[in-house]
Amino acid sequence: xxxxxxxxxxxxxxxxxxxxxxxxxxxxxxxxxxxxxxxxxxxxxxxxxxxxxxxxxxxxxxxxxxxxxxxxxxxxxxxxxxxxxxxxxxxxxxxxxxxxxxxxxxxxxxxxxxxxxxxxxxxxxxxxxxxxxxxxxxxxxxxxxxxxxxxxxxxxxxxxxxxxxxxxxxxxxxxxxxxxxxxxxxxxxxxxxxxxxxxxxxxxxxxxxxxxxxxxxxxxxxxxxxxxxxxxxxxxxxxxxxxxxxxxxxxxxxxxxxxxxxxxxxxxxxxxxxxxxxxxxxxxxxxxxxxxxxxxxxxxxxxxxxxxxxxxxxxxxxxxxxxxxxxxxxxxxxxxxxxxxxxxxxxxxxxxxxxxxxxxxxxxxxxxxxxxxxx
Numbered sequence: 334x335x336x337x338x339x340x341x342x343x344x345x346x347x348x349x350x351x352x353x354x355x356x357x358x359x360x361x362x363x364x365x366x367x368x369x370x371x372x373x374x375x376x377x378x379x380x381x382x383x384x385x386x387x388x389x390x391x392x393x394x395x396x397x398x399x400x401x402x403x404x405x406x407x408x409x410x411x412x413x414x415x416x417x418x419x420x421x422x423x424x425x426x427x428x429x430x431x432x433x434x435x436x437x438x439x440x441x442x443x444x445x446x447x448x449x450x451x452x453x454x455x456x457x458x459x460x461x462x463x464x465x466x467x468x469x470x471x472x473x474x475x476x477x478x479x480x481x482x483x484x485x486x487x488x489x490x491x492x493x494x495x496x497x498x499x500x501x502x503x504x505x506x507x508x509x510x511x512x513x514x515x516x517x518x519x520x521x522x523x524x525x526x527x528x529x530x531x532x533x534x535x536x537x538x539x540x541x542x543x544x545x546x547x548x549x550x551x552x553x554x555x556x557x558x559x560x561x562x563x564x565x566x567x568x569x570x571x572x573x574x575x576x577x578x579x580x581x582x583x584x585x586x587x588x589x590x591x592x593x594x595x596x597x598x599x600x601x602x603x604x605x606x607x608x609x610x611x612x613x614x615x616x617x618x619x620x621x622x623x624x625x626x627x628x629x630x631x632x633x634x635x636x637x638x639x640x641x642x643x644x645x646x647x648x649x650x651x652x653x654x655x656x657x658x659x660x661x662x663x664x665x666x667x668x669x670x671x672x673x674x675x676x677x678x679x680x681x682x683x684x685x686x687x688x689x690x691x692x693x694x695x696x697x698x699x700x701x702x703x704x705x706x707x708x
Contacts, residue, residue, distance in 0.1 A: 365410055372396060386675075393408070393435075412698075437508045457493065531543075548576075555577055564615060625645070630645075
């Protein structure tokens with residue numbers, strides 16, 4: 334095991350419900366990543382929590398500008414006190430004149446942290462940590478797994494996630510990926526048309542394999558891309574699918590094993606989708622199993638598509654979402670959530686802490702009391 338690249342030392346960042354309620358939660362958040370120096374924007378959050386309750390926050394630290402194609406550092410910060418304070422930034426990987434990102438962490442039952450990511454939207458890599466993120470293995474190129482899609486889907490762009498993947502009850506490691514068959518290949522490859530699929534490992538990361546394509550761009554659902562799986566209580570896997578379809582609703586598909594025989598995508602009428610990455614996770618509300626879904630629900634806000642970060646709860650495997658609670662009514666974009674063994678739920682999300690314009694995002698953490706959302 335070795336620490337990848339080098340560690341950039343910076344100070345720890347400080348702290349700067351009713352059903353269908355639109356009430357905003359007033360509890361403060363903790364700033365985890367903030368623009369400054371060479372970094373123009375801190376984007377694409379991914380969050381994980383280890384069995385030892387160490388929080389791991391990942392992001393793309395974008396250099397010079399906020400573009401998806403900017404130079405960037407794949408960055409990590411760790412917290413051992415529930416997100417109150419954060420250890421110095423660890424730079425996990427980088428590449429000159431190319432993006433490095435789309436982090437997808439998966440924490441297995443033994444505590445190993447597996448991480449998938451991409452370079453230049455053309456190569457895919459895998460690393461792991463056995464000491465709660467302190468040190469990481471050398472990167473392994475797993476682009477060959479994505480190449481297995483090429484006879485079926487001749488992609489020009491690849492990306493995992495972003496946001497966390499999952500380990501199923503049977504031990505399988507599972508992550509959503511998306512692929513784009515761009516007409517324009519250079520210098521900037523378009524992210525559309527696109528499809529969603531999964532990759533998985535049945536040997537705790539030693540080898541990775543491709544699953545079936547979950548959804549391809551069609552008349553019924555256009556350009557599905559950044560998606561996230563969640564395991565239902567009966568062992569089936571529900572895929573939450575971002576898409577820019579005219580209905581502006583999140584789409585769902587279900588598989589018995591997470592890798593095959595996906596159901597035709599259906600739109601969730603209650604889940605407005607401003608075309609934004611959004612996390613979903615299994616939680617407990619008291620003793621009741623539930624799903625929590627978080628995204629910027631800006632359906633009533635004109636010309637500001639990414640505001641009003643909201644948490645919604647479902648008690649019937651995503652069929653209905655009777656609980657809606659606003660977490661942050663200001664600017665908010667991508668987010669991810671992590672659920673601890675004790676039931677604690679944390680959300681890492683993009684916002685503008687210094688009233689920056691455009692996409693000059695910071696990443697902040699908020700702890701969510703899930704039980705209070707349903708009261």
